[in-house]
Amino acid sequence: MANDLAQTPKASAAQRIETALREEIAAGELAPGQRLDEIGLATRFGASRTPVREALSRLTAQGVLVQGERRGVFVAEYTRQDLSQIFEAMHEIEAACARIASQRLNLLTKSEIEAAQAKCVEAAQSGDRAAYLRANEAFHTTIYRATGNPYMAEIASEFRHRTGPFRAKKFSTPEDLLASAQSHQDLIDDIFSEDSTTASKGMRDHMEASFLMALKAN
Amino acid sequence: MANDLAQTPKASAAQRIETALREEIAAGELAPGQRLDEIGLATRFGASRTPVREALSRLTAQGVLVQGERRGVFVAEYTRQDLSQIFEAMHEIEAACARIASQRLNLLTKSEIEAAQAKCVEAAQSGDRAAYLRANEAFHTTIYRATGNPYMAEIASEFRHRTGPFRAKKFSTPEDLLASAQSHQDLIDDIFSEDSTTASKGMRDHMEASFLMALKAN
DNA sequence: CGTCACTATTTTGTATACAAAACTAAAAGT
DNA sequence: ACTTTTAGTTTTGTATACAAAATAGTGACG
Numbered sequence: 001m002a003n004d005l006a007q008t009p010k011a012s013a014a015q016r017i018e019t020a021l022r023e024e025i026a027a028g029e030l031a032p033g034q035r036l037d038e039i040g041l042a043t044r045f046g047a048s049r050t051p052v053r054e055a056l057s058r059l060t061a062q063g064v065l066v067q068g069e070r071r072g073v074f075v076a077e078y079t080r081q082d083l084s085q086i087f088e089a090m091h092e093i094e095a096a097c098a099r100i101a102s103q104r105l106n107l108l109t110k111s112e113i114e115a116a117q118a119k120c121v122e123a124a125q126s127g128d129r130a131a132y133l134r135a136n137e138a139f140h141t142t143i144y145r146a147t148g149n150p151y152m153a154e155i156a157s158e159f160r161h162r163t164g165p166f167r168a169k170k171f172s173t174p175e176d177l178l179a180s181a182q183s184h185q186d187l188i189d190d191i192f193s194e195d196s197t198t199a200s201k202g203m204r205d206h207m208e209a210s211f212l213m214a215l216k217a218n
Numbered sequence: 219m220a221n222d223l224a225q226t227p228k229a230s231a232a233q234r235i236e237t238a239l240r241e242e243i244a245a246g247e248l249a250p251g252q253r254l255d256e257i258g259l260a261t262r263f264g265a266s267r268t269p270v271r272e273a274l275s276r277l278t279a280q281g282v283l284v285q286g287e288r289r290g291v292f293v294a295e296y297t298r299q300d301l302s303q304i305f306e307a308m309h310e311i312e313a314a315c316a317r318i319a320s321q322r323l324n325l326l327t328k329s330e331i332e333a334a335q336a337k338c339v340e341a342a343q344s345g346d347r348a349a350y351l352r353a354n355e356a357f358h359t360t361i362y363r364a365t366g367n368p369y370m371a372e373i374a375s376e377f378r379h380r381t382g383p384f385r386a387k388k389f390s391t392p393e394d395l396l397a398s399a400q401s402h403q404d405l406i407d408d409i410f411s412e413d414s415t416t417a418s419k420g421m422r423d424h425m426e427a428s429f430l431m432a433l434k435a436n
Numbered sequence: 437c438g439t440c441a442c443t444a445t446t447t448t449g450t451a452t453a454c455a456a457a458a459c460t461a462a463a464a465g466t
Numbered sequence: 467a468c469t470t471t472t473a474g475t476t477t478t479g480t481a482t483a484c485a486a487a488a489t490a491g492t493g494a495c496g
Contacts, residue, residue: 061279092314
């Protein structure tokens with residue numbers, strides 16, 4: 001039995017680098033607009049430029065990075081307008097997920113959503129911000145999966161990744177965590193109503209509240 | 219002044235290969251499920267494996283290609299279920315575009331949409347199938363642009379490209395063209411109502427009708 | 437006759453090397 | 467002093483080489 005601590009025992013270097021960079025960007029460790037030089041990353045990850053280039057190439061194709069005018073790849077940097085448009089698109093996609101999920105509910109997906117929400121509540125009550133961020137992520141991912149549509153789920157995940165750096169700062173106070181968890185509960189009620197209009201409106205409301213919370217943190 | 223016939227004078231080899239492959243796949247020259255071997259492509263394009271790998275990597279990230287279980291990259295092959303899921307996602311995104319567009323109408327976007335529709339009607343009445351396909355494409359793209367949200371527009375375009383090979387066969391009869399044009403007109407009415415619910419429902423109806431037409435053609 | 441093991445070939449992933457492009461900076465000329 | 471040119475350095479893109487993994491093929495043994 002392999003060591004569980006070795007997270008990705010047989011992942012290629014390119015994949016390791018890709019996910020590592022994605023996480024760092026999502027966590028805001030790599031600031032938007034920052035330039036990523038290949039050789040630096042190569043030495044940092046103890047690899048050559050080849051796998052680094054592959055990782056950068058894929059992240060660029062996903063919109064996490066952007067290719068500069070002349071030279072270099074940069075962490076995607078968004079103007080206020082860009083951000084508002086990206087969030088608008090994200091809201092629409094999340095609402096569509098909620099809509100589809102509401103039409104395809106079953107005992108399994110329902111229990112999965114409830115389990116994910118339970119973890120959110122737990123993290124919120126203990127005031128563990130990092131844990132809540134993870135649980136919140138998992139909650140939304142659970143809804144994506146509940147659509148039963150992997151294509152829909154993938155776009156939604158992609159947008160979540162894109163907006164990661166800008167959502168990272170929210171949940172500044174313990175009260176925010178509890179408010180978010182409550183908002184989740186309202187959303188669940190709307191989705192479980194199995195009415196597509198109610199479900200998508202519920203998600204829009206939740207996303208709106210979440211967005212305002214993010215704005216407040218900046 | 220440079221020669222206009224040299225389409226991409228300073229495009230990198232990797233980009234040339236990427237777009238060439240994308241077009242071949244969209245045109246159906248490379249069949250779904252077909253394996254793409256790096257060395258073969260390299261010799262075919264007169265390049266080395268490095269730019270080929272970069273192109274394959276990006277196309278994989280975009281879902282045009284898929285990585286096989288064990289070995290090799292393959293042209294994405296969709297099962298009936300996959301297709302239904304992809305179309306479902308596409309419908310949702312198109313509906314979201316219609317919804318946003320309806321909230322952001324102005325004289326310019328209205329006239330653009332009407333102009334695009336006029337070309338559809340013209341092509342439909344003259345029974346020019348190829349022209350209608352182009353006009354239809356332009357019509358939907360116009361709606362994407364009318365959202366004022368390039369991110370939304372890009373996802374929508376992406377899905378339209380993905381489903382291109384499977385929508386190509388529809389519009390078998392001249393009556394289909396006229397029916398589609400009429401469906402467009404209904405859709406325009408719904409969008410111009412400036413009621414987001416009506417607009418998104420209108421697009422859903424249109425997409426549904428269009429989808430059924432595509433099914434009929436197979 | 438079938439199964440297992442071992443070798444050989446293909447294929448992928450990574451490293452390194454090199455050429456071309458572009459930015460930087462310094463020097464020369466006006 | 468300012469522009470232009472030109473050398474130098476960084477950086478990107480591509481090619482080739484090599485190692486590791488995987489599949490296929492071959493033969494031996496049950």
